Amino acid sequence: MSVFAVRSMAAAAALLFSLVPALAEEPVVNVYNWSDYVAKDTLERFTKETGIKVNYDVYDSNEVLDTKLMSGKSGYDVVFPSASPFFSQQVRAGAYQPLDKAKLPNAAGLEKMVMATLTKVDPGNEYGLPYMMAATGIGYNVDKVKAILQEAPTDSWKLLFSPEMLAKLKACGVSLLDAPTEVVPAMLLHQKLNPLSESSIDLEDAMKALGELRPNYRYIHSSKYINDLANGTICVAHGYVGDLVQARSRAREAKKKQNIAIFIPKEGAEVNIDVMAVPKDAKHPDNAHKFINFLLRPDVIGEITNQTGYANAVPASVKYVLYDIKSDPVIYPPAEVQNKLFTLQVPTKDYERSRARAWTKFRTAKK
Amino acid sequence: MSLQRFQRLNFGLPFLWMALFVLLPVAILLMVSLSESRIGVPPYKPLLEWAEGRLVGVNAGFASYGQLIEDGTLALTVVESLSMAGLTTLICLLLGWPMAWAIARTRPEGRGPLLLLVMVPFWTSFLVRIYAWMTILGDDGLLNSLLLGLGLIETPFLIMNTDRAVLIGMVYAYLPFMVLPLYAVLERLDPALLEAAGDLGARPLRIFFSVLLPLSMPGVLAGSALVFMPALGEYVIPDLMGGGGSAMMGKMMWDIFAMTRDWPGAAALAVVLLASVALPLALLSRLKRRLEGDAA
Numbered sequence: 001m002s003v004f005a006v007r008s009m010a011a012a013a014a015l016l017f018s019l020v021p022a023l024a025e026e027p028v029v030n031v032y033n034w035s036d037y038v039a040k041d042t043l044e045r046f047t048k049e050t051g052i053k054v055n056y057d058v059y060d061s062n063e064v065l066d067t068k069l070m071s072g073k074s075g076y077d078v079v080f081p082s083a084s085p086f087f088s089q090q091v092r093a094g095a096y097q098p099l100d101k102a103k104l105p106n107a108a109g110l111e112k113m114v115m116a117t118l119t120k121v122d123p124g125n126e127y128g129l130p131y132m133m134a135a136t137g138i139g140y141n142v143d144k145v146k147a148i149l150q151e152a153p154t155d156s157w158k159l160l161f162s163p164e165m166l167a168k169l170k171a172c173g174v175s176l177l178d179a180p181t182e183v184v185p186a187m188l189l190h191q192k193l194n195p196l197s198e199s200s201i202d203l204e205d206a207m208k209a210l211g212e213l214r215p216n217y218r219y220i221h222s223s224k225y226i227n228d229l230a231n232g233t234i235c236v237a238h239g240y241v242g243d244l245v246q247a248r249s250r251a252r253e254a255k256k257k258q259n260i261a262i263f264i265p266k267e268g269a270e271v272n273i274d275v276m277a278v279p280k281d282a283k284h285p286d287n288a289h290k291f292i293n294f295l296l297r298p299d300v301i302g303e304i305t306n307q308t309g310y311a312n313a314v315p316a317s318v319k320y321v322l323y324d325i326k327s328d329p330v331i332y333p334p335a336e337v338q339n340k341l342f343t344l345q346v347p348t349k350d351y352e353r354s355r356a357r358a359w360t361k362f363r364t365a366k367k
Numbered sequence: 368m369s370l371q372r373f374q375r376l377n378f379g380l381p382f383l384w385m386a387l388f389v390l391l392p393v394a395i396l397l398m399v400s401l402s403e404s405r406i407g408v409p410p411y412k413p414l415l416e417w418a419e420g421r422l423v424g425v426n427a428g429f430a431s432y433g434q435l436i437e438d439g440t441l442a443l444t445v446v447e448s449l450s451m452a453g454l455t456t457l458i459c460l461l462l463g464w465p466m467a468w469a470i471a472r473t474r475p476e477g478r479g480p481l482l483l484l485v486m487v488p489f490w491t492s493f494l495v496r497i498y499a500w501m502t503i504l505g506d507d508g509l510l511n512s513l514l515l516g517l518g519l520i521e522t523p524f525l526i527m528n529t530d531r532a533v534l535i536g537m538v539y540a541y542l543p544f545m546v547l548p549l550y551a552v553l554e555r556l557d558p559a560l561l562e563a564a565g566d567l568g569a570r571p572l573r574i575f576f577s578v579l580l581p582l583s584m585p586g587v588l589a590g591s592a593l594v595f596m597p598a599l600g601e602y603v604i605p606d607l608m609g610g611g612g613s614a615m616m617g618k619m620m621w622d623i624f625a626m627t628r629d630w631p632g633a634a635a636l637a638v639v640l641l642a643s644v645a646l647p648l649a650l651l652s653r654l655k656r657r658l659e660g661d662a663a
Contacts, residue, residue: 063621063624063625066625066628067624069408070408070409070410070628070630071408071409072408072409089406089628092406093406093407093408093410094407094408095408173506176611178611180626217610217611218528218610219528219609219610219611220610220611220612221606221611224607232507233505233506233507233527280408349406352627353627356622356623356626356627357438357440359622359626360440360443360614360619360622363611363612364443364447364612364613364614365612366612
């Protein structure tokens with residue numbers, strides 16, 4: 001046999017091997033993502049480049065995704081859970097398959113700090129890679145707050161938790177997120193305690209302070225504030241920066257224009273990282289990897305950031321990001337703020353239970 | 368097809384339907400509520416443990432129910448659900464009875480349009496109607512603008528995001544379920560009975576309490592059941608119109624399910640809700656049978 005023949009047979013074999021997984025998988029990927037969380041042409045571009053059809057479904061809460069994953073048969077190949085507490089719990093429950101880094105060359109371009117943060121919920125970054133992220137912060141109505149409080153501390157959790165401030169701000173409406181995982185660490189920070197503390201004494205302190213403030217909060221809800229802040233029904237909202245940004249732009253377009261400002265408290269704040277992961281029962285894991293790798297390409301994810309208003313974790317994408325977005329300190333926080341952002345670790349079962357119990361008691365307390 | 372086979376089918380189909388869509392889900396709910404919570408997929412342990420085709424263990428227990436009782440969740444939930452649903456039913460009855468009576472006393476050709484008015488809201492989505500109420504009751508909504516404009520109040524009246532708003536929303540949403548069965552009963556009532564009572568010297572109040580109300584009892588019971596049962600499990604109205612302080616069944620179940628991903632705990636609460644709906648229903652139907660027995 002000639003050298004040429006051997007070479008061509010080897011080449012054919014290599015080609016055949018590389019084709020096997022691709023042949024084994026039909027050219028389809030089933031994606032389950034948050035609503036309005038990709039650019040308009042993202043999916044089309046992916047299909048054009050790879051020939052893989054994207055079946056795209058959307059959800060609007062982590063709980064909906066969690067329920068599907070926990071019942072065992074989600075039917076999806078790529079999902080986008082929030083890192084804490086959802087993704088971390090799902091990893092522990094064994095809902096995902098490990099990612100094959102060899103198939104994800106673009107993952108090398110991910111920001112090291114974000115990856116390090118994720119190891120807290122996913123040791124070794126084995127099951128998930130960061131997609132988009134946003135801090136938790138406070139949005140407020142500049143004119144209404146100023147009218148009540150000349151010297152309002154519009155850089156601090158005090159605006160949400162100081163009894164003197166709240167007694168006055170109560171009149172124009174203050175709302176709190178319906179999530180103990182957000183409110184308790186924020187209160188701990190305000191009390192100059194460790195926000196990651198799982199001590200029952202700290203929890204008790206935080207809940208006691210919150211309990212006294214309860215009558216001052218107009219409501220506790222995790223999405224109503226977007227509209228209410230935009231149209232002036234409330235003047236201070238504890239919220240996810242992504243949602244607050246939405247409220248801010250809606251307020252500019254509203255009939256009765258409201259001047260909304262957003263800040264990330266100087267004491268520090270939680271950062272919510274949405275993660276890309278492949279469920280254990282995924283039927284098209286290869287295509288899932290291709291899809292994730294595609295999303296991590298700087299030009300692709302840069303455009304997604306432009307259209308969603310969320311920061312991504314691919315530094316090389318910044319040159320594709322609009323100036324208005326990359327210069328916005330609540331979307332791309334400056335280094336000194338970034339250093340104070342944190343993610344919750346997986347809580348112990350006991351702590352989770354007592355926190356949930358304390359939260360229900362706080363939430364349902366009658367005025 | 369022979370008649371016999373048709374009859375068998377006639378009996379079999381509803382039974383199959385009930386088994387598939389009522390009994391089976393309830394059985395699954397019951398099963399999950401008796402199992403033990405764990406970290407895994409699914410987040411509860413299987414009730415029966417099998418190894419090599421033999422049953423090696425049973426992991427069933429009432430721990431989740433015990434937990435709900437111990438930490439006060441059950442008492443809080445039942446009290447709030449019963450009182451909100453009870454209050455809704457009472458207000459619906461107080462508003463619905465005169466409405467049904469007024470419609471029943473209208474000239475026959477006028478009744479159709481009036482009944483239609485009661486039912487028209489059903490033509491639009493429930494959610495849209497609740498959002499409409501949110502704009503009416505809002506701090507700078509229609510109601511407050513009107514009252515401020517008329518000079519009746521000086522600062523906006525805070526209704527949205529309180530229990531008052533929840534009650535208004537629930538009464539609005541369930542009122543038709545009270546009016547329709549009441550109307551059905553009152554319409555068939557013979558006016559001669561009222562004249563007879565009047566001729567015998569009864570005053571209007573006496574006529575109402577001794578004649579009208581007892582005779583309308585089947586409608587009162589049916590209407591109350593139709594309002595009370597769904598109101599018990601109401602989730603959307605407290606969520607959208609309340610201040611986030613709701614301890615009604617739906618919200619509490621969601622909290623247990625989502626916050627601590629304790630599926631058995633949430634299932635246990637659901638079973639209790641189911642029982643608390645089934646029990647009054649059984650009582651009502653017994654009461655109704657007794658009433659009918661009296662009438663016969």
